[in-house]
Amino acid sequence: MAKKNTQNNERHQQILQAFQAALGIENVKDNPATMNAYFGDWLPPKLLGMSMPPEFVVLPSSTLEVQAVIKICNRFKVPFIPVGSNQWSLTGSPNRQGTVIIDCKRMGKIHEIDEKNMYAVIEPLVTLAQLQAEAYKRGLYIGSPEASATASAIAGHCFQGMWGVGYRLGVAYRNILGIEWVLPNGEILRTGSFAQDAHNGFWGEGPGPDLRGMLRGYAGAMGGFGMVTKMAVKLHPYPGPKTWPVKGTIPNQISVLPEDRFKWYIIKYDSLEGAINFMYEIGKAEIAGVVQKWPTVYYIWWWANSNEQYWTEWQKRTFQDNVKNAVGVCLWGFTSAKQLEYEKRVLEDIIKETGGKPIKQEVFDLWVPRTANNWIRDTHGSRMMRPSGTFLALRLQTDTLKYSIDHVRQGYAWVEKFSPPILDCDGPDWIGGYDFGHFGFGETDFPVEKRADDIGDLMNKLLAMTKEDVQNGLENGVGPFLGGPYHQMAAPVFNYENLLKSIKKAIDPNFVSNPPHNIDPNA
């Protein structure tokens, strides 16, 4: 491997010694077998040789150690990538020689959970599952994306945060409060109330301009703006049990929340328009905790417990014939069982008025206990990979619920155009409702076969998709443009190029923070 040559290089040795002096010998690695574990991902880049092993992996344990690492990277002008739990490694795969991975495995503390003021102060390794467990114990909760709760809660709050409970408590990035953050140039920045008191993170705004937007944007800064070392996140009141209810054995666990406080419905409509109208009406009535229009493929991705079960049921059309244009709703009795009773009556009126019908009871009974609560607390998210080795997504876009319909329909056309290699998926059309129906989030997710011999051809087709995606983004909604290449394409169109480049230049003068994310100032 290339690493063998660099290890003997004088510059490599200087950097190694600098890291070792800052962190201790055991917290710095440069050996091939360790590096080999830090450039895989769920996307095809590793298979196509588009990513490469890093040159170092370092394990800082504190903000000051992160600062020391980043200063060394600047001194030697070597790129670094901060990673959280490194789950799926979406943009954590090095694509440049000499990359340093800043792995936060020694930064897993929950500093504080303030029950009265409902916030937690966490370090980057703390996963959503860990934070959820501690919050539940205190009658509080956060959400988690449907894939997955093993992700870093800090990263999860910066990146999208389109989690199931976002309908009720807002998407995750709106729950960020105070931040402690090492900028790409090594300066430590504290925002919100951390700016006054490093131990008190309850407030997110200011001082001065609200800098949280730099980190979260819509899909995070992808490591392009340094590394967050501590974050306060908002928690919310929770009417559920202190320990998550789960029965059964892997892979057939079921989770049933107390029926006097949580009630699932899956209501089917003749058209996508009907389904979206239902979502609007629910939002207007200000009821429910989760409102999602899942595509058919989601039902079976999260439900199937083996490849054989997935493809057998798919060929039997168990879900295609029963859940098309269906909306999943979970009512929560936040304050009392009476509230749930009230919401049930309201929802049942809405179902009647909008012409909805419950899906077949046998399909409901098959699916809900094993799968539905995944949208409140994820556990099956990575099942998305099972049927074909990977899945891909395009057309991640925020819009009104109404325009999300056009958005996902364009997705149908693109899926059709590129099938194969896209596999059978029954028109993937996920539309999530957020902020009581104030806006929708559309995404087109589909299975593709992870085949090394097909992968080059597939990538060409995906690039074509991406180009269409960006062009389409000009007409409908706002896309997330995930990091470097996307910002490079989209920033000139949306006229934020100069702003983003200026910020990047100002805080990352040596262009070392996960280049080319989130934008290349010199391109």
Added chain:
Amino acid sequence: MAKEMLLPKDPRYLKYPLDAPFDKEKARWIAFNCSRCSVCKWVNSWQVKSARYARICPQHTRYLYDSHSGQGKCDLALAIIDGKMKWDDDPEIKDILFRCTMCGGCDAMDKNIRDAELVKLYRWMRSEYIKAMGPLPEHKNLIDSLKQYDNVWLQPRSKRNAWAQDLKNLGIKDLNKEKADVLLFVGCTYGLSQELKPTILNIAKILKQNKVDFGILGDKELCCGSPPDKIGLLDEFERLATANVKRFNELGISTLITPCAGCYGTIRVEYDELPVKKQFEVLHVSEYLDRLVADKKINYQREVPLTVTWHDPCHMGRMGRPYVPGKDLEGVYDEPRRILKSIPGVELVEMERIREYAWCCGGGGGAFTGFKDFAQWTARERLTEAKDTGADILVTSCPWCESNLRAGGIGMDEKMEIRNLFDLMMQAL
């Protein structure tokens, strides 16, 4: 006309190749399909009850780097198989492969989200490593002992029967000479360890008290093959396992029972890979005695006023049944708990990580003999978790777990007594 469905071309996506031999191709398939989802590092998130006890993998928790995890081992396997790395490229490969207790925590969590057999992948990798690099010096004594004495403790074969001399008056059958319905397969550790000898004596007494028609093989008993299987000496495993199955079949027994979790998992699950098939039922002693408890045949005489917590040995639990994709990861979880609850005075309190989510004791996979520092660190984590339950004692039924937990506890500020399930049972009889 209905449009033809677009299904994966590779039939392995349609159905996991469970019955295919575990060769390089199968190893690559498992490694290739790792999506870096990291579920191999954490307790299944529906089961996470606190931030403190959210991790499943001792190796990754101890060594932190992703290379030392299920995901990292998949990356390593892929690099080796695809010719991008060689076994001698990096001395740390040895630690990545062997500083792992083969506890199957990652494997169980992974099976929730994909069809794969991670522990079998590691076993294949260890075997390939040994072919290229030779056996580990850390395992030399164990290997020499197996080859010379057919046990793992460098003890002469004649010593294997020594424990039974204390029970001569009980008239335990020697199945080399006479027939019985049940074979009590003692295992190397219970058979040869002075420290653990009371347990096997107690088991024999309980069986006798309940008029079970059982016998032993005495000094003719061989190692079950678990240690060579776990450390990658597959030829040695096959030699021992084949000899054992043939011998057990010849005995005409209906049931083999063993108190050792390692022997149990190996005989019950791993022997299925052999060409020669078992003609008898395999039970852990706790499963067998649970049936007697259910039939109200156990007559307790005394109370044992203790609050206890149960440690699930990996090879009785998540590694104790053959894998079938989509089916429950069953194991011997309920039987020992029912026995504990049947003992008058005993109160069972649970740790956070139990059943298929149990944290390993640290003693498996060759760690107990080869990497004591890591094995005992892992044990201390378990003991801390046990202490947090408020239990007076930790109960288990695996000689490796018992020994390693005791070793790990030395020097800890808060002591936790380790007891065997059958010793506790005997105390009440």
